[in-house]
Amino acid sequence: MxxxxxxxxxxxxxxxxxxxxxxxxxxxxxxxxxxxxxxxxxxxxxxxxxxDAEILKQLNIIFPEMTDFKYLDKYYEIYAGNDIAGFAFTLKGKGYGGDINMLAGIDSNYNVKAISILSNTETPGLGTKIAESSFTDQFKGLGQQDVGLTIDGGKIDAITGATISSKAVADALRGQMEEIIELIKNSN
Amino acid sequence: MSQLKEISPGKKFWVEFVKGIVVTNPVFVLVLGLCPALAVTSSIDNALGMGAGVIFVLLCSNIIISLIRKITPDMVRIPVFIVVIATFVTILSLVFEAYIPPLYESLGIYLALIVVNCIILGRAEAFAQKNPVLYSIADAFGIGIGFTVSLLLVSLFREILGTGSLSIFGFTLFSIPVLSETPMAFFIMPPGAFLVLGLLLALFRWLGVLKNE
The missing domain is CATH 1.20.5 (Single alpha-helices involved in coiled-coils or other helix-helix interfaces)
Structure with a gap:
């Protein structure tokens, strides 16, 4: 007790x-x-x-003719048979709600082939529209100097109500393209 | 309360369980957790995913908080609840990202926001910290299922009206001929959520199914 x-x-x-x-x-x-x-x-x-599985799937969408690819430190070299069909790289943009992860493909003339948004945490219904084809299709065929919002002298129309998200995608792509194209040219 | 004490534990378990679904339905009666109720109810899949997530987190947090209720200092109880809840939400979001990435993508930020879902903190504060584990489990299931049913109800109207068809996990159940060609996309958008939730609330009050607490 x-x-x-x-x-x-x-x-x-x-x-x-x-x-x-x-x-x-x-x-x-x-x-x-x-x-x-x-x-x-x-x-x-x-x-x-x-x-990785998601990236492979997206690479196949951007380069339907792809037969093989090789990862070279910072970018992917895409092969169609024995020829180089283009290059692809992942990049990150600083969006309104956090990082926007993207995958971009460029052809052998260094023009944009297509981009795809892998993940984003933008405002649902506004910023998330950057992942829709009506926005991403605008990038197709553009050279590095044209990648940018129209207000910045580029050829991309921003999404109404989501200028920050649109700008993040365009600016990140232009910057990264410059770097990757430099890398590719140097490696040849 | 004195009445409840006289009935057997098994019966009380059942009472606590049923209570959460109708009498204290979190969305339609307590009007709690409206942020996810409005945001993720654009499709049945999202509603089910969110419902399952909330049931898991609510169950785990209710169990832990009930277990430690006697040694939890009153002064720091809210931070302790938040840490316990946040731990389970983080685990849930890691598991979703690893095993069901499509659902993880479509729930987006709302998965992480389960941490601040007032239903879970509300049940910790109002129920789990005062009741034994068994009843806390019943309470978690009752409230969790009540929440899921509410989400399903809202998303059912929104998906049918907004897309003209109904599909679960990619499997189309039915599609309405005229509506699916020109769907009322308004209902998928955020304003549609307010409208559907408001009308359902009004309908339940009018029918007398639910009363104010």
Whole structure:
């Protein structure tokens, strides 16, 4: 009985101590973070695998004639038989709601073949329209100097109500194209 | 409350479960969690995905919060609830991204926003922190299913009117001849969500199925 009372008061002492709330919160956060790390490790490979499959699918849409492709550090070289059909690369734009991940294909004359939006977190119904073909089709056949919004001297019409998202796509593509074309020219 | 104490635990489990679906339906009676109810109900698939997500998070968070309810200091209970809920939402979003990427894409930001869904925090505060684990599980299932049913109801009207057809996981159930050629796309857009939800709320009140708490 005496013992029981003592242990009970010891338990209560801990619960009523001033630093107990802090310690409790820290423990909860530690458990939570380690749990997420474990789950993150398990799903990481699967997520990467899903992304690769998605890129392969998109490459096939941009280059229907593709028979093989080779990944060269920063870009993909697309083969149709023994000829080089073009190049493709992934890029990231800073949108209104976060990163916009894209895949772009250019032909052997360095004009845009097609672009596709892999993922975005733009405003649903407005910014997310950047993924629709009415927007992405505008890029087809443009040279690097024409990639940009009309207000910036390019040939792309911004989506009404989603200028920031539209600009993010166009600007990121122009910048990345310049870099990749430079790389391709240097490697030849 | 004194009445409830007299009935057997099994019966109380059932009472808590049924309660969440009709009497305290989160969307139509408590009018909680309207952000996802309006945003993801553009298709049945999204409504099911969101419903399943909320049931999972609500169940896990209710269990944990109920388990630690006696050692949780009152002062930090809200941060503790948020951390527990956020952990399960993060796990859910990782699992969705890895195994069902199309659903992950279409739920988008609303999946992460389950963290701030007031239904889940509301049940933690109002129920799980005061009740034993068993009843908290019943409460989570009741409220979760009530939420899912509400989402399905709203999305049913929106998908049929907005696209003229109904499909579940890519499998078309039916399509209305004239409507599917010139669908009322308005209902798929955000204003359509407000309209459908408002009309359903009014209808349920008028029919007397639901009363204000």
């Amino acid at each position: 005496e013992n029981n009372k003592n242990s009970k008061s010891a338990g209560r002492k801990i619960l009523e101590s001033k630093i107990y709330p802090l310690v409790f919160l820290v423990i909860i956060v530690l458990i939570s973070v380690s749990l997420i790390m474990v789950i993150g490790n398990i799903t990481q490979a699967k997520i990467a695998q899903q992304r």
